[in-house]
Structures are given as C-alpha cells and as structure tokens.
Amino acid sequence: MSLARACACTHGLTHMWHSLVCSRAPPARPPAGSRSAPRGARGQRRAGPPFQFLQVQKAGSKGSVGLIRLQRPQALNALCEGLMAELRRALDAFEADAQVGAIVITGSDKAFAAGADIKEMQGKSFQQCYGGAFLAGWDRVATVRKPTIAAVNGYAVSVPVSLRALCRVPHARGRDSWRSPPAVPITPSPGAGGTQRLTRAVGKSLAMEMVLTGERISAAEAKAAGLVSKVFPVDKLLDAAISCAEKIASNSKLVVAMAKESVNAAFETTLAEGNRTEKRLFYATFATDDRKEGMTAFVEKRKANFTDS
Numbered sequence: 001m002s003l004a005r006a007c008a009c010t011h012g013l014t015h016m017w018h019s020l021v022c023s024r025a026p027p028a029r030p031p032a033g034s035r036s037a038p039r040g041a042r043g044q045r046r047a048g049p050p051f052q053f054l055q056v057q058k059a060g061s062k063g064s065v066g067l068i069r070l071q072r073p074q075a076l077n078a079l080c081e082g083l084m085a086e087l088r089r090a091l092d093a094f095e096a097d098a099q100v101g102a103i104v105i106t107g108s109d110k111a112f113a114a115g116a117d118i119k120e121m122q123g124k125s126f127q128q129c130y131g132g133a134f135l136a137g138w139d140r141v142a143t144v145r146k147p148t149i150a151a152v153n154g155y156a157v158s159v160p161v162s163l164r165a166l167c168r169v170p171h172a173r174g175r176d177s178w179r180s181p182p183a184v185p186i187t188p189s190p191g192a193g194g195t196q197r198l199t200r201a202v203g204k205s206l207a208m209e210m211v212l213t214g215e216r217i218s219a220a221e222a223k224a225a226g227l228v229s230k231v232f233p234v235d236k237l238l239d240a241a242i243s244c245a246e247k248i249a250s251n252s253k254l255v256v257a258m259a260k261e262s263v264n265a266a267f268e269t270t271l272a273e274g275n276r277t278e279k280r281l282f283y284a285t286f287a288t289d290d291r292k293e294g295m296t297a298f299v300e301k302r303k304a305n306f307t308d309s
C-alpha cells in the first residue's frame with residue numbers, strides 16, 4: 001500500500017499549481033459497483049448528444065452516485081470551454097435525476113486536470129474575455145445542490161484547485177514524484193476564484209504562499225490545512241469516494257441539500273448570517289416527512305426509510 005502524498009505550489013506572481021497525485025498508477029478500471037457505461041449513461045443520452053470530453057455514468061450498488069470522469073488525455077484534461085460546457089450538462093442531468101444523491105468528479109491517473117486550456121486562452125483579448133463573460137459559467141460546480149466529491153488523481157493545476165474547493169467533500173491521493181511547474185508565468189493571476197476559494201479553504205498564510213511562491217505542499221499538509229478531507233492509496237481513491245457518496249445518497253436528499261446549504265453559508269457569509277441561515281433551515285426540516293421518519297426510526301430502533309419528501 002502506497003503512502004499517499006499531495007503537492008501544491010504556485011509560481012511567480014501568477015497562477016496556482018496544485019497537484020494531488022499517486023505513487024503507483026494502476027490501469028484505469030471501473031469502480032466497484034459501477035454500472036456499465038451504456039446503462040449508466042442512459043439518462044445522459046436522453047439529455048443531449050454524447051459526451052466528447054467526459055465519461056458519465058451512475059455508480060454505487062443502487063446507482064445513487066453520479067460519476068463524472070474528465071477525459072481529455074491528449075491535453076491532460078485541460079479545461080477547455082467544450083469540456084466545461086459538458087461538465088455543466090452532466091451536472092444538470094445528475095441534479096435533475098431523482099435516483100442520484102451525490103456526485104463524484106475524477107480525472108485520469110496522470111491528471112485530474114491541467115488548469116484552464118492555455119492554447120484556447122492564448123489569443124483572447126480583453127474585449128473577448130469581458131464581452132464574452134469568459135469563465136462565467138464555471139461556477140456551476142459550486143451551485144449544484146447535490147453534494148459533490150472531487151476524487152483528485154494526478155496533476156491538478158490552477159483552476160482544478162478551485163474546482164476542488166468547490167466540491168464539498170474532496171478526496172485525494174498521493175504520488176511520490178513531482179514535476180517542476182512551468183518556468184514562466186502563463187496567466188496574470190488566478191481568474192476562476194482561486195484566490196478567493198483557496199484562501200477561504202486553507203487560510204490567508206498558506207494561500208498567499210501557494211499563490212505567490214509556487215511552493216508545493218504534501219498531501220498531509222493539504223489535509224491538515226483543510227484542502228482535502230481524506231488522502232487514500234492509489235487503488236482505494238475512487239472506491240472510497242463512491243462509497244462516501246453512497247453514504248450521503250442514503251440519507252434524505254432534501255435534508256442533505258439543506259445541510260449543504262447551511263455549511264456553505266459558513267463559507268460564504270458572516271457568522272451571524274450563517275447562524276440565521278442554519279436556524280431557518282433547521283426549522284424547515286420540521287416541515288419534511290424525512291425529519292419525522294428519521295426521528296421515529298431512531299426511537300423505534302429501526303433503519304429509517306427516507307422518501308425525500
């Protein structure tokens with residue numbers, strides 16, 4: 001069993017670099033309990049054309065987990081507009097799917113994602129960025145109401161750090177060999193929420209160091225800083241993420257969404273406003289059948305049967 005490690009660094013005054021990689025890279029294999037792509041992707045076919053940059057399927061013994069694998073190997077899963085549009089479409093489909101209770105986003109063994117697509121950005125002007133609201137749709141990962149888990153494997157550069165920070169229950173795995181960051185600055189600064197979300201996730205000191213120096217951090221440091229919730233050996237990462245997602249999905253989807261909203265309020269608002277949000281949502285749970293069922297099941301010493309109502 002390998003020791004899981006992660007690294008994260010930034011370089012120049014430019015962009016964040018974050019890599020959570022593994023010590024051994026086994027061949028890609030379907031996660032335990034995953035359904036075959038055609039069966040799992042059935043809902044996706046109904047939702048639109050086939051995916052070019054993603055593999056989308058349902059996983060878990062009850063098909064309650066939406067699994068999205070970024071799949072653009074020739075560019076190390078760099079986040080081109082096409083990929084991000086597909087990601088939004090996949091998230092929309094899982095959000096609307098009553099069977100799905102949580103979503104796992106993962107990459108390949110070599111790369112979770114290598115940041116925004118530099119070749120796509122290279123020729124852009126200010127007018128095109130501002131006028132076209134470049135990156136505006138990228139927050140969809142943050143606005144999904146169902147819980148999202150980032151199972152981070154391989155390189156995770158710049159934007160994926162934000163992507164990871166957007167996912168609420170991030171998991172990581174480590175690798176023991178590192179590559180140097182690019183030698184020259186590529187972007188003027190992080191532009192997809194990296195300076196904001198990373199700072200809220202790990203605090204100003206570490207975020208400042210990562211953004212300004214490009215220093216790497218280990219998986220243990222990332223975990224200690226709250227950047228990832230758990231670190232797994234290579235061969236356990238995806239199954240662990242799916243298992244966590246299944247556990248979440250077995251709870252009341254209604255109450256889980258309220259709980260997620262409440263935790264997010266701590267991330268995005270003041271303490272007083274967060275407490276007010278929490279209280280309002282807590283009261284709201286008393287209007288649900290699932291709150292009654294959960295408490296009744298506890299008192300009757302039986303397993304709760306939630307109906308998401």
Ligand SMILES: C/C=C/C(=O)SCCNC(=O)CCNC(=O)[C@H](O)C(C)(C)COP(=O)(O)OP(=O)(O)OC[C@H]1O[C@@H](n2cnc3c(N)ncnc32)[C@H](O)[C@@H]1OP(=O)(O)O
Nearest residue numbers: 074075076078114115116117118119157158159187191192
């Ligand atoms: C607001 C948002 C800001 C941002 O996100 S800015 C972008 C931040 N991203 C980066 O700075 C990372 C750029 N990529 C790299 O530094 C390296 O890659 C890695 C260290 C991650 C991996 O290095 P190695 O293993 O040597 O692979 P390779 O030969 O550099 O890449 C394989 C192919 O993937 C393409 N690629 C990699 N990253 C990107 C990218 N971000 N945008 C577009 N293409 C990318 C390359 O060009 C190449 O392609 P070919 O084989 O045709 O030469």
